[in-house]
Amino acid sequence: MGRLAESFWLNCEIFLLTLLFALPLGLIISFGSMSRWQPLSWFTKTVVWIIRGTPLMLQIIVLFYAPGLLGWGNWWGSGTSGRFSAAVVAFVINYSCYFSEIFRGGIQGVPVGQTEAGQVLGMTKTQIFFKITLLQVIKRILPPMGNEIITLIKDTSLARIIANKEIIMMAQEYSAKGLIWPLFSTGVFFLVFVGTLTLLFMWFEKKLDYFRI
């Protein structure tokens, strides 16, 4: 049980690091795809299409092995830390693309009248974004974000494909020795984690319940 918990910590690390980097990066990508400068928006949309259009598992493998195979040297260093970094980078790229689409939907969903009201009141673009648009966007994207983030914690197990010792890999190793309980305990770990996330999102939605959009 203790060793299962230890390996689940790896899943949690990937989860937290992905959120930490993919949320801001996703926002930047969403600005790119909404850019009025056509080349940028086309480029961004193509990247998002490729990342969302191919399996995350494949992306992890490619990112880990490609530098070596292409003769660009060893990007990821050796040992577990290299495998871990490669997995995290793959997750950040993949999830920031999904997040960017959620952000885009949320931002475009705010009526243009809100921006115009800010403009005629002499606000700058930055003030309009942070003082008016942002909270409305957050309220709007909370449900789809909840979905995506719940998927993320379960996806972290894909990191095993480049031999990161995450919880499902460990559980499988134990069960190969003839034990069934590690598989069930693993399920419980995820259930508890997702349950906590769900409560967190419910609380957050309730917090923003004081206004309507």
Place this chain on the structure above:
Amino acid sequence: MAILEVENIRKSFGSTEVLKDISFSLEKGHALAVIGSSGSGKTTLLRCLNFLERPDGGVIRVNGDILFDSKDPNTQRESEIRKKRLHFGLVFQAFNLFPQYTVLRNVTLASELLEKERRGEEQATRIANRGIREYALELLDQMGLSDKVELYPHQLSGGQQQRVAIARALALKPDILCFDEPTSALDPELTGEVLRVIRSLAEKKTTMVIVTHEMAFARDVAEYVIFLDDGVIVERGTSQEVITNPQEERTKQFLSRFSQN
């Protein structure tokens, strides 16, 4: 002297010419009603005054200062426009209140941000903010909303929301207050309370440009009326002249649709 002078404003969207050479002026303390059917360019005209659209040609002057000149790129820089648009206030058809803020905060937000920008200094700002708050409460009192200041927009009726929007526009003390069909999104019962507020502003000699479909209201409140059709000013004059006794055939046709009800 005219507070507002508009000369030869032109605006096209693609190949559609929405405003064709519009010129008019307005005296301080007067109200101007702009009437005309949908698609005649009324709203676009108002949006040009508020820099939400950039005219393709023409000059806009306030108090004799050139705010916009299509031939002078210096008047079209974003940073310049932001300061200049404060000469105008705009009340939207759809209110566009900020849903996440209370009524009071909706009214004070822009003033506080401007104050912060102007001074930056903590202490000075705190005193100034108290002034801003007091002025906002005074405006909301004038709008008959003293008991609603801590509510959120969704807790108000449409008429109340529009009165908040009027207070919000007034909070920045604009030279000219513009209304874009302020009652078109309201039930007939709620229209009256908003029109009453605008009427009281007229009595206090607020300079206003009002785009409206309420003909009786335009006749009673506005000193001058412009009838816009297909991007052209077809008829202009005092409200009595244009609404009660129109000369142009097109104006008569338009107004007859209102007198029928």
